[in-house]
Amino acid sequence: MRAVQPRSRQQTLALRRQLVGSSCKLFFPTDPVKITEAKGQYMYDENGRQYLDCINNVAHVGHCHPDVVKAAHEQNQLLNTNSRYLHDNMVDYAERLSKTLPEKLCIFYFLNSGSEANDLALRLARQYTKHQDVIVLDHAYHGHLTSLIDISPYKFRNLEGQKEWVHVAPVPDTYRGLYRENHEDPVTAYADEVKNIIEHAQKRGRKIAAFFVESLPSVGGQIIPPAGYFQKVAEHVHKAGGVFIADEIQVGFGRVGRHFWAFQLQGEDFIPDIVTMGKPIGNGHPLACVATTKEIAEAFAATGVEYFNTFGGNPVSCAIGLAVLDVIEKEHLQAHATEVGNFLMKTLKEQQIKHPIIGDVRGCGLFIGVDLIKDQAERTPATAEAEELVTRLKEKYILLSTDGPGRNVLKFKPPMCFNMEDAKFVVETIDQILTDMEKECLSQKKTTVCST
Amino acid sequence: MRAVQPRSRQQTLALRRQLVGSSCKLFFPTDPVKITEAKGQYMYDENGRQYLDCINNVAHVGHCHPDVVKAAHEQNQLLNTNSRYLHDNMVDYAERLSKTLPEKLCIFYFLNSGSEANDLALRLARQYTKHQDVIVLDHAYHGHLTSLIDISPYKFRNLEGQKEWVHVAPVPDTYRGLYRENHEDPVTAYADEVKNIIEHAQKRGRKIAAFFVESLPSVGGQIIPPAGYFQKVAEHVHKAGGVFIADEIQVGFGRVGRHFWAFQLQGEDFIPDIVTMGKPIGNGHPLACVATTKEIAEAFAATGVEYFNTFGGNPVSCAIGLAVLDVIEKEHLQAHATEVGNFLMKTLKEQQIKHPIIGDVRGCGLFIGVDLIKDQAERTPATAEAEELVTRLKEKYILLSTDGPGRNVLKFKPPMCFNMEDAKFVVETIDQILTDMEKECLSQKKTTVCST
Numbered sequence: 001m002r003a004v005q006p007r008s009r010q011q012t013l014a015l016r017r018q019l020v021g022s023s024c025k026l027f028f029p030t031d032p033v034k035i036t037e038a039k040g041q042y043m044y045d046e047n048g049r050q051y052l053d054c055i056n057n058v059a060h061v062g063h064c065h066p067d068v069v070k071a072a073h074e075q076n077q078l079l080n081t082n083s084r085y086l087h088d089n090m091v092d093y094a095e096r097l098s099k100t101l102p103e104k105l106c107i108f109y110f111l112n113s114g115s116e117a118n119d120l121a122l123r124l125a126r127q128y129t130k131h132q133d134v135i136v137l138d139h140a141y142h143g144h145l146t147s148l149i150d151i152s153p154y155k156f157r158n159l160e161g162q163k164e165w166v167h168v169a170p171v172p173d174t175y176r177g178l179y180r181e182n183h184e185d186p187v188t189a190y191a192d193e194v195k196n197i198i199e200h201a202q203k204r205g206r207k208i209a210a211f212f213v214e215s216l217p218s219v220g221g222q223i224i225p226p227a228g229y230f231q232k233v234a235e236h237v238h239k240a241g242g243v244f245i246a247d248e249i250q251v252g253f254g255r256v257g258r259h260f261w262a263f264q265l266q267g268e269d270f271i272p273d274i275v276t277m278g279k280p281i282g283n284g285h286p287l288a289c290v291a292t293t294k295e296i297a298e299a300f301a302a303t304g305v306e307y308f309n310t311f312g313g314n315p316v317s318c319a320i321g322l323a324v325l326d327v328i329e330k331e332h333l334q335a336h337a338t339e340v341g342n343f344l345m346k347t348l349k350e351q352q353i354k355h356p357i358i359g360d361v362r363g364c365g366l367f368i369g370v371d372l373i374k375d376q377a378e379r380t381p382a383t384a385e386a387e388e389l390v391t392r393l394k395e396k397y398i399l400l401s402t403d404g405p406g407r408n409v410l411k412f413k414p415p416m417c418f419n420m421e422d423a424k425f426v427v428e429t430i431d432q433i434l435t436d437m438e439k440e441c442l443s444q445k446k447t448t449v450c451s452t
Numbered sequence: 453m454r455a456v457q458p459r460s461r462q463q464t465l466a467l468r469r470q471l472v473g474s475s476c477k478l479f480f481p482t483d484p485v486k487i488t489e490a491k492g493q494y495m496y497d498e499n500g501r502q503y504l505d506c507i508n509n510v511a512h513v514g515h516c517h518p519d520v521v522k523a524a525h526e527q528n529q530l531l532n533t534n535s536r537y538l539h540d541n542m543v544d545y546a547e548r549l550s551k552t553l554p555e556k557l558c559i560f561y562f563l564n565s566g567s568e569a570n571d572l573a574l575r576l577a578r579q580y581t582k583h584q585d586v587i588v589l590d591h592a593y594h595g596h597l598t599s600l601i602d603i604s605p606y607k608f609r610n611l612e613g614q615k616e617w618v619h620v621a622p623v624p625d626t627y628r629g630l631y632r633e634n635h636e637d638p639v640t641a642y643a644d645e646v647k648n649i650i651e652h653a654q655k656r657g658r659k660i661a662a663f664f665v666e667s668l669p670s671v672g673g674q675i676i677p678p679a680g681y682f683q684k685v686a687e688h689v690h691k692a693g694g695v696f697i698a699d700e701i702q703v704g705f706g707r708v709g710r711h712f713w714a715f716q717l718q719g720e721d722f723i724p725d726i727v728t729m730g731k732p733i734g735n736g737h738p739l740a741c742v743a744t745t746k747e748i749a750e751a752f753a754a755t756g757v758e759y760f761n762t763f764g765g766n767p768v769s770c771a772i773g774l775a776v777l778d779v780i781e782k783e784h785l786q787a788h789a790t791e792v793g794n795f796l797m798k799t800l801k802e803q804q805i806k807h808p809i810i811g812d813v814r815g816c817g818l819f820i821g822v823d824l825i826k827d828q829a830e831r832t833p834a835t836a837e838a839e840e841l842v843t844r845l846k847e848k849y850i851l852l853s854t855d856g857p858g859r860n861v862l863k864f865k866p867p868m869c870f871n872m873e874d875a876k877f878v879v880e881t882i883d884q885i886l887t888d889m890e891k892e893c894l895s896q897k898k899t900t901v902c903s904t
Contacts, residue, residue, distance in 0.1 A: 024759055032537070035537040038531045158756065
C-alpha cells in the first residue's frame with residue numbers, strides 16, 4: 001500500500017535515482033525542486049515555499065484551473081472509453097477547434113502527446129505526397145519518438161546523426177542567424193535557402209514530403225521568423241510536391257496574444273497543410289491533435305488501413321480540451337497575453353539598455369526570449385552567465401530556464417494567467433541579479449560571469 | 453460555447469464523418485453505437501440501454517471505478533506538472549510496479565500510450581545492443597507510430613511493406629499454426645524458426661537488436677504460446693546479442709489471473725529484458741510504462757541525451773496508476789479473473805461440443821479466444837459467421853469482437869469485474885444465436901453462415 005507519510009526531498013531523490021531511468025533529467029539536477037502543489041502561475045514546494053512559474057506552457061490556463069479540474073471530474077465519473085463509439089465530446093471539440101483555424105483545416109485526429117501528433121503528421125504527409133524526405137530547421141526539436149528524433153537536429157546530432165531523407169535549413173533568426181536585421185530581405189534570403197535545399201535534394205533523386213517547422217522555433221532559441229517567410233517556403237515546398245507542417249505544440253492556443261495560432265503571425269495569406277497541437281491543449285492532461293485538409297485525410301484513408309489510438313479522443317480528454325478553450329475565451333487570455341507580454345517586452349527592453357549582457361529581447365504575447373551575449377560584436381552566447389542567472393532566480397523562487405543552441409536565451413512561456421505584478425517582479429529580480437553579477441565581475445570575484 | 457442539448461446519434465455521426473479523419477473507424481460502422489455512460493462492465497447508450505462490455509481491456513478495474521476517479525480528482529486539484537520536478541507519486545508508483553516484476557526489471561520510464569512505450573523499448577534495445585534489426589511474430593500489432601508500423605505485420609502488409617531490418621517469425625499457435633497440438637515438440641520447433649531467422653539474417657550481415665513479442669498475441673488471434681517458448685527464443689536472441697521485449701500492453705496487470713504479467717505463464721525461469729505496459733495501466737487515462745534492467749537503462753543514458761516526455765510520469769497519471777494497482781489488490785481481481793475465466797472457458801468448451809463452428813477455446817484468466825471454423829479438417833476461418841455472431845450479439849446488447857488474421861476469433865478481454873452472471877449470460881446468448889444460425893442454415897435461408 002502507499003506511503004502515508006510524504007517522503008523528504010532527499011528520500012524522493014534517492015528513490016528516483018534508484019528507480020527512474022537517468023535519461024529522464026531533473027531541473028537543477030544538483031539541487032532539484034520538489035513541487036507538491038500549484039495554483040495559477042505559482043508552484044509550491046514541500047515546505048510551502050511559493051515559486052513563480054515563468055516556463056510551464058503546459059499549465060496553459062493556470063495550474064489546476066478549477067474549471068478544467070471540474071470538467072475532468074464530471075466526465076471521469078460518467079464515461080472514459082475509446083473513439084470506436086460515438087460520443088458528443090469528440091465532435092463538439094473538433095467543431096470548436098475548427099472555428100479557431102482557417103476553413104481548409106477541417107479534419108481532426110486526437111492523440112495523447114505532441115510527439116504522437118508529429119509522428120502522425122509525418123505519416124499523413126508521406127501518404128499524401130508519396131514522398132519521403134523532410135526539411136527541418138536547424139536546432140529543431142519535434143519530439144521523443146524514433147521518427148521525430150530523425151527530424152530533430154537538436155537530438156540527432158548527439159545520436160545516430162542525420163538520415164539521408166532529412167534536410168536541415170538555417171533557422172530564420174534575424175538576430176544571430178545567417179541573415180540578420182541589417183540584411184535587405186531576410187525573408188527571401190532564408191526562403192531561398194530552403195529552395196536551394198529542395199533543388200539539391202531533387203538533383204540527387206530525392207522527393208520532399210514536408211517542410212516541418214515550429215511556428216515559433218522554441219528549443220532553437222525562442223525565434224520569431226520574419227513575417228512572409230512561411231509563405232515563400234510553402235511556395236517552394238508545394239512546387240516540389242511537399243506539404244507545410246506547422247508544429248504549434250509549444251506556441252499555440254493564444255500564447256502569442258493577437259492570434260490563436262502562432263503561424264497566423266505570418267499573415268492572413270498563409271495556411272499550413274497540417275497543424276499539430278500538444279502541450280497546452282489539455283492544461284497538463286495527455287492530449288494532442290492533428291488538424292489537416294480533406295485532401296490529405298482522404299489520401300491517408302485511401303489505404304484502407306485503420307488509424308486507432310487507444311486513448312486518443314476519449315470523452316475525458318475531449319471534455320478537458322473543451323474546458324481549456326472555454327477558459328481561454330471566458331478569461332480573455334489572449335488579450336491578457338498581449339497586455340502582459342507587451343509590458344514584459346517593454347520592461348525587458350529597458351533592462352537591455354541598462355545591462356549589456358542582454359543582446360536581444362524578442363517575442364510575442366507570452367512567448368519571449370532574452371538573448372544573453374558576451375560581446376556585442378560577435379554576439380557570443382553568454383552560456384555560463386545565463387545558467388548563473390537562472391540559478392540565482394531559482395534562489396529567489398522564480399522558475400525560468402534557457403534554450404537555444406548556446407543555452408543562452410532566457411525563455412518566458414508562463415501559464416497564461418501570469419500577470420503584470422508577476423512580470424514586474426521577475427524583471428526587477430533579473431535587474432537586481434544582473435546588477436550584482438556586474439558588480440562581482442568588476443570586483444573580479446567571478447570572472448566567469450563577466451560581460452562587456 | 454458548448455452545445456447544451458445532447459446531439460442525436462445521427463447528428464453525432466454526421467459531425468464525426470465531417471470532422472474526424474475517416475481512418476478512425478467506428479465499431480459497427482453501418483450502425484454505430486453511441487455510448488454516454490459506463491459503470492463496471494456495463495456501458496449505456498443515449499437511450500439508457502445497457503450493454504455488457506466483453507472487450508474493453510482498458511477499463512481494467514471497471515468503467516469509472518470510483519477509487520480511480522477519486523484519485524484523479526484529488527491529484528488534479530493539487531498538482532499536475534512534468535517530471536523535471538521531484539514528486540512522490542512517480543517514485544511510489546515505480547516502487548509499487550517493481551514489486552510486481554522480477555528484481556532484474558528495476559528501472560522505469562513513464563509515458564502516455566502503449567505506442568510511446570513500444571517506441572521507447574525499440575530505442576532502448578537499439579542503443580543497448582548497437583544493433584538495428586527486430587524479429588516479430590506474424591500478424592503482430594505493436595502500435596500506430598511510424599516505427600511500430602514497421603514492426604507490425606498486421607499493418608505493414610497493407611502499407612509500405614516489410615523493411616529490410618524486420619524479420620517475421622511464425623506465430624507459436626498450436627491450433628492453426630505451423631506446428632500444432634499433434635507435433636511432438638512445438639516449443640522447440642517454433643523457437644528453431646526464430647533461430648533460423650537469426651542465422652539467415654546474420655549471413656546477410658544483419659544484427660538482431662530485439663525479439664519483440666506480445667506475451668499473448670492478441671490481434672494475432674488470442675494466442676497462448678506454449679510454455680517454454682520464450683525461454684528458448686530468448687536464448688537464441690541473447691546469443692545473437694539482442695534483447696527480449698515483452699509487450700504486455702493488452703495482457704498485463706493480472707488479466708491472466710494466476711500471474712500479474714502474462715510472460716510469467718512461460719515459467720519462473722523466464723525474464724524479459726524489457727517490458728512495455730499500456731492500455732489497462734490507467735483504467736482509460738493515457739498512461740504507459742517501460743520497465744527494463746539497469747544495464748539497458750545505463751546504456752541508454754550513456755549517450756548523454758535527455759529523454760523528456762512532457763506528460764509522462766506526471767503526478768496525476770501516477771496517482772491514477774497507483775489507484776489501479778490498489779483496486780486490483782483490494783478487490784482480488786486476479787483471483788476473480790481466474791475464477792470467472794475458468795468458468796467461461798468451461799462453459800465455452802461445453803458449447804464447443806454442441807456447436808461444430810467452435811473449433812478451439814483457448815485462454816487464461818479473462819483473456820480468452822474462441823476460434824470459429826468452417827470445417828474441422830482445414831480449420832478454415834469462419835469469418836462471415838463470426839461477423840454475423842458479433843452483430844447479433846450486439847442486437848442482444850453484448851459487445852464482443854473478433855481478432856486474428858481471419859477475423860474469426862471471438863475475443864474476450866472484459867473489464868476485470870466481469871462476473872459469473874455476465875459469463876453465463878454471454879455464453880447462453882452465444883448458444884442461442886449459434887443454434888438459430890444453425891437452424892437457418894439447415895433451412896437454407898442463409899447459406900453463408902453455415903458450418904459443418
